[in-house]
Amino acid sequence: MSGSQHRRSTDGRPGAVFTGIGVVAPNGTGTEDWWAATLAGKNGIDTVRSFDARSYPSRLAGEIREFDPGQHLSARIVVETSRMSHFALAATGMALEDAAVDLSRIPEYELGVITANASGGAEFGQRELQKLWRGGPRDVSPYMSIAWFYAATTGQISIGYGMRGPCGVMVSEQAGGLDALGQARRVVRDGTRLVVTGGSDSSLSPAGFVSQLPTGGLTAVTDPARAYLPFDTGASGFVPGEGGAILVLENAGTARDRGVDRPYGELVGYAATFDPRPGSGRPPTLTRCVRAALADARLAPEDVDVVFADGHGTAEMDRREARTLAEVFGPRAVPVTVPKTMTGRLYAGAGALDTAGALLALRDQVVPPTAHVRSPDAAHELDLVVDQPRETALRTAMVIARGYGGFNAVAVVRLTD
Amino acid sequence: MSALTLDELKTMLEEAAGVDESVDLDGAALDTPFSSLGYDSLAMLELAARIQNQLGVPIPDDHIELMTTPRAVLEYIDSHLPAGA
Amino acid sequence: MRTTDVAITGIGVMAPGGAGRDAFWERIVSGRAATRRVSLFDPTGFRCQVAAEIDFDPAAHGLTPQEWRRMDRAAQFAAVAMDEALADSGLDLAGTDPGRVAVTVGNAVGCTTGLETEYRVLSDDGRQWSVDHNFAVPHLYNYLVPSSIASEVAWRSGAEGPASVVSSGCTSGIDALGYAAGLLAEGSADVVLAGSADAPISPITMACFDAIKATSTYNDDPEGACRPFDRDRRGLVLGEGAAMFVLENAEAARRRGAHVYARILGYASRANGFHMTGLRADGREMAEAITVALDQAELDPSGIDYVNAHGSGTKQNDRHETAAVKTSLGDRAFEVPMSSIKSMIGHSLGAIGSIEVAACALAIEHGVVPPTANLHERDAECDLDYVPLTAREQKISTALSVGSGFGGFQSAIVLAAPDKAAA
Numbered sequence: 001m002s003g004s005q006h007r008r009s010t011d012g013r014p015g016a017v018f019t020g021i022g023v024v025a026p027n028g029t030g031t032e033d034w035w036a037a038t039l040a041g042k043n044g045i046d047t048v049r050s051f052d053a054r055s056y057p058s059r060l061a062g063e064i065r066e067f068d069p070g071q072h073l074s075a076r077i078v079v080e081t082s083r084m085s086h087f088a089l090a091a092t093g094m095a096l097e098d099a100a101v102d103l104s105r106i107p108e109y110e111l112g113v114i115t116a117n118a119s120g121g122a123e124f125g126q127r128e129l130q131k132l133w134r135g136g137p138r139d140v141s142p143y144m145s146i147a148w149f150y151a152a153t154t155g156q157i158s159i160g161y162g163m164r165g166p167c168g169v170m171v172s173e174q175a176g177g178l179d180a181l182g183q184a185r186r187v188v189r190d191g192t193r194l195v196v197t198g199g200s201d202s203s204l205s206p207a208g209f210v211s212q213l214p215t216g217g218l219t220a221v222t223d224p225a226r227a228y229l230p231f232d233t234g235a236s237g238f239v240p241g242e243g244g245a246i247l248v249l250e251n252a253g254t255a256r257d258r259g260v261d262r263p264y265g266e267l268v269g270y271a272a273t274f275d276p277r278p279g280s281g282r283p284p285t286l287t288r289c290v291r292a293a294l295a296d297a298r299l300a301p302e303d304v305d306v307v308f309a310d311g312h313g314t315a316e317m318d319r320r321e322a323r324t325l326a327e328v329f330g331p332r333a334v335p336v337t338v339p340k341t342m343t344g345r346l347y348a349g350a351g352a353l354d355t356a357g358a359l360l361a362l363r364d365q366v367v368p369p370t371a372h373v374r375s376p377d378a379a380h381e382l383d384l385v386v387d388q389p390r391e392t393a394l395r396t397a398m399v400i401a402r403g404y405g406g407f408n409a410v411a412v413v414r415l416t417d
Numbered sequence: 418m419s420a421l422t423l424d425e426l427k428t429m430l431e432e433a434a435g436v437d438e439s440v441d442l443d444g445a446a447l448d449t450p451f452s453s454l455g456y457d458s459l460a461m462l463e464l465a466a467r468i469q470n471q472l473g474v475p476i477p478d479d480h481i482e483l484m485t486t487p488r489a490v491l492e493y494i495d496s497h498l499p500a501g502a
Numbered sequence: 503m504r505t506t507d508v509a510i511t512g513i514g515v516m517a518p519g520g521a522g523r524d525a526f527w528e529r530i531v532s533g534r535a536a537t538r539r540v541s542l543f544d545p546t547g548f549r550c551q552v553a554a555e556i557d558f559d560p561a562a563h564g565l566t567p568q569e570w571r572r573m574d575r576a577a578q579f580a581a582v583a584m585d586e587a588l589a590d591s592g593l594d595l596a597g598t599d600p601g602r603v604a605v606t607v608g609n610a611v612g613c614t615t616g617l618e619t620e621y622r623v624l625s626d627d628g629r630q631w632s633v634d635h636n637f638a639v640p641h642l643y644n645y646l647v648p649s650s651i652a653s654e655v656a657w658r659s660g661a662e663g664p665a666s667v668v669s670s671g672c673t674s675g676i677d678a679l680g681y682a683a684g685l686l687a688e689g690s691a692d693v694v695l696a697g698s699a700d701a702p703i704s705p706i707t708m709a710c711f712d713a714i715k716a717t718s719t720y721n722d723d724p725e726g727a728c729r730p731f732d733r734d735r736r737g738l739v740l741g742e743g744a745a746m747f748v749l750e751n752a753e754a755a756r757r758r759g760a761h762v763y764a765r766i767l768g769y770a771s772r773a774n775g776f777h778m779t780g781l782r783a784d785g786r787e788m789a790e791a792i793t794v795a796l797d798q799a800e801l802d803p804s805g806i807d808y809v810n811a812h813g814s815g816t817k818q819n820d821r822h823e824t825a826a827v828k829t830s831l832g833d834r835a836f837e838v839p840m841s842s843i844k845s846m847i848g849h850s851l852g853a854i855g856s857i858e859v860a861a862c863a864l865a866i867e868h869g870v871v872p873p874t875a876n877l878h879e880r881d882a883e884c885d886l887d888y889v890p891l892t893a894r895e896q897k898i899s900t901a902l903s904v905g906s907g908f909g910g911f912q913s914a915i916v917l918a919a920p921d922k923a924a925a
Binding site for chain 3: 130
């Protein structure tokens with residue numbers, strides 16, 4: 001039986017390895033195009049064009065332009081899905097192709113789909129709400145019932161590829177992308193061979209955009225290269241973006257059996273925590289989350305070669321994350337990067353996209369830059385990779401994602417032996 | 418003369434539900450079943466909603482599943498078009 | 503050793519027909535439907551004008567004005583149900599490490615009610631596409647992201663462990679409990695406040711179900727609007743509400759001497775990979791989910807005493823589910839009582855899965871099978887024992903609850919009495 005050959009972690013559970021990556025992001029569609037753009041510091045943030053944002057106090061976004069869903073998806077699927085699903089479905093196609101897997105050779109109940117989504121199909125939803133309130137209930141499209149809700153993407157992927165095993169959807173705002181990976185790993189440990197996972201979002205309709213304004217997190221700066229500067233002395237908030245990444249996570253043993261010699265890396269660690277209510281007097285929990293992910297990975301802080309930080313871009317949130325990193329790793333002890341300065345914050349898409357970046361960093365032994373940041377705040381005591389990519393030996397990468405309302409998630413990925 | 422031509426119906430269908438790449442909608446005949454053109458129950462509901470909203474032809478719920486071909490739709494519209502339309 | 507053995511030590515329910523766990527139980531054993539003409543908004547012009555609503559006064563349930571303004575109706579239900587569950591469990595969270603307490607809330611359609619109310623203002627009832635940000639309320643973002651429901655539950659309880667919303671449509675309420683059981687099994691938490699909440703009785707959600715003709719048209723007979731497995735059924739009726747549980751590892755619950763309603767012994771989810779709303783008549787994926795959940799629970803079909811049906815009241819579901827239960831339970835399918843409480847409290851989408859698990863736990867506790875209301879004449883293709891109209895007293899040691907939802911998702915969960923010995 002092949003089971004005895006399957007690589008297992010020390011506690012006997014099967015390892016979970018990444019074997020495919022698909023990306024649809026504001027600064028690049030397609031994994032390699034996006035990665036090249038990211039290393040080159042290409043900015044995907046710009047003045048909003050898909051609607052008129054001139055009267056709003058924030059006017060920038062990481063919009064995905066030059067993406068024609070019809071090039072990636074059947075026209076029948078395009079009409080019945082929203083933009084968040086277009087991105088994820090296109091990225092799923094790329095990721096499965098990248099994984100070079102013949103799904104027909106895997107039992108249908110051992111194929112799963114676990115994605116993350118934060119705000120549903122905002123543009124689709126606004127259009128149908130408008131039809132309802134202008135015209136009445138009979139004007140609402142039957143597709144509204146399946147397009148806008150958070151589970152739409154997972155359902156369409158499952159149907160599109162006949163994946164009939166465990167399916168799920170994680171909603172924890174920007175932490176969701178990593179929570180999906182964590183759940184995908186559980187599902188693999190419980191016997192599912194291959195899981196399509198990751199996350200995507202698109203909240204860039206007028207109502208979706210305006211709904212984000214009251215949090216106070218969005219920057220009012222209008223220069224796309226000076227707006228989203230996490231850990232910088234000029235940090236002024238963040239820019240919202242759209243898109244995300246889809247990853248193929250497989251049982252390490254069955255992946256090897258089907259001929260995958262060099263997966264991108266293994267998901268060796270994951271943890272999630274929740275911050276106490278503001279004003280409760282209790283400390284935030286990110287430090288505990290980072291330590292729990294390391295413990296889960298059975299790694300020490302010095303084993304981590306790079307951190308893809310959450311990089312909120314607001315003063316207090318930056319301070320908290322920097323303090324955690326200095327506390328756990330020591331001052332300036334590990335390279336830290338925030339490539340999302342080129343895309344904006346993609347909500348549920350962010351953790352997945354940063355994980356894609358971390359896996360490609362391990363592959364190419366290079367840390368992508370935190371573009372646009374010129375004056376890192378010395379008080380943060382971070383070794384922030386700015387300006388240019390940094391070539392360095394990399395074996396293990398950590399990804400941090402924090403969601404509005406107190407959600408923290410941390411993932412650790414590592415090159416396999 | 419029908420209130421709606423086959424070509425007009427096809428355009429309406431394309432707007433409502435898209436066309437699958439593998440399907441030759443142009444070549445579809447009056448009696449080609451919608452199901453063989455890749456249209457599911459939701460697509461037919463979307464089409465029926467457009468016919469009701471754009472042509473003012475109400476279609477009872479239980480009649481939608483009987484409209485399985487373009488001919489059935491066109492005949493239904495012809496016999497139920499509001500007076501004066 | 504079982505991989506799943508989770509004790510339910512506290513239950514809180516907000517359901518139509520009576521707020522709170524006890525009122526909920528009284529309602530579902532009464533056989534009286536809580537479905538009625540919609541009062542939360544004027545349903546004139548809608549195809550379906552019936553829903554199962556909760557008469558809810560947030561202040562009476564201990565929510566402050568700022569809390570109920572900040573929270574969507576779904577979050578309010580979750581918070582109130584969580585309060586009841588926590589009090590019921592006798593667990594003092596002040597004596598527990600907050601980092602070991604997790605929160606998992608199932609939800610299907612987010613904060614639809616709050617979002618739509620605010621959208622109307624922002625857009626001036628749809629007149630403006632570029633909505634006016636000057637009318638954005640401070641807590642608007644809470645309505646855009648349903649993760650706010652989990653945040654509220656966590657803040658309220660002081661939980662600092664893993665927190666999230668699980669949103670797999672109409673199976674969310676079962677899947678959230680499966681997720682929570684996973685957290686306990688892997689040691690990520692000692693206590694999980696788990697359950698689900700939804701408040702979908704808003705014009706946009708009602709319009710969605712109108713558009714796909716899924717809801718009942720018995721507008722002239724609101725109490726008889728939802729008729730699962732009946733020859734004359736015409737579709738589902740929307741409901742609203744929440745059920746929250748205090749979940750602990752069975753061994754830990756036993757050690758602290760907690761009252762245990764029931765144990766969760768098995769859970770599985772499968773997808774039909776077929777259609778977002780359509781179901782194949784053979785029900786094979788639901789059958790597979792049931793079989794895997796029973797295997798996990800180390801139970802044979804003959805060991806199942808009660809099946810809580812998905813029983814939404816659509817023709818498609820009735821046939822699909824009946825076939826699935828026959829495939830997975832074999833001969834036992836014809837003997838075991840199987841009822842749908844949606845006939846009385848409607849289909850509250852993401853919430854109903856946990857509410858139905860609460861029904862199973864209380865059925866085990868009280869030894870009573872709740873009935874399927876409005877079932878006067880069985881459909882010819884539905885030939886199982888659906889417990890029509892009247893509750894039955896019967897010892898129940900094990901119960902199975904199933905769910906089926908948009909996206910093609912099918913979930914099953916197995917409960918057993920606290921004293922049920924390992925197989």
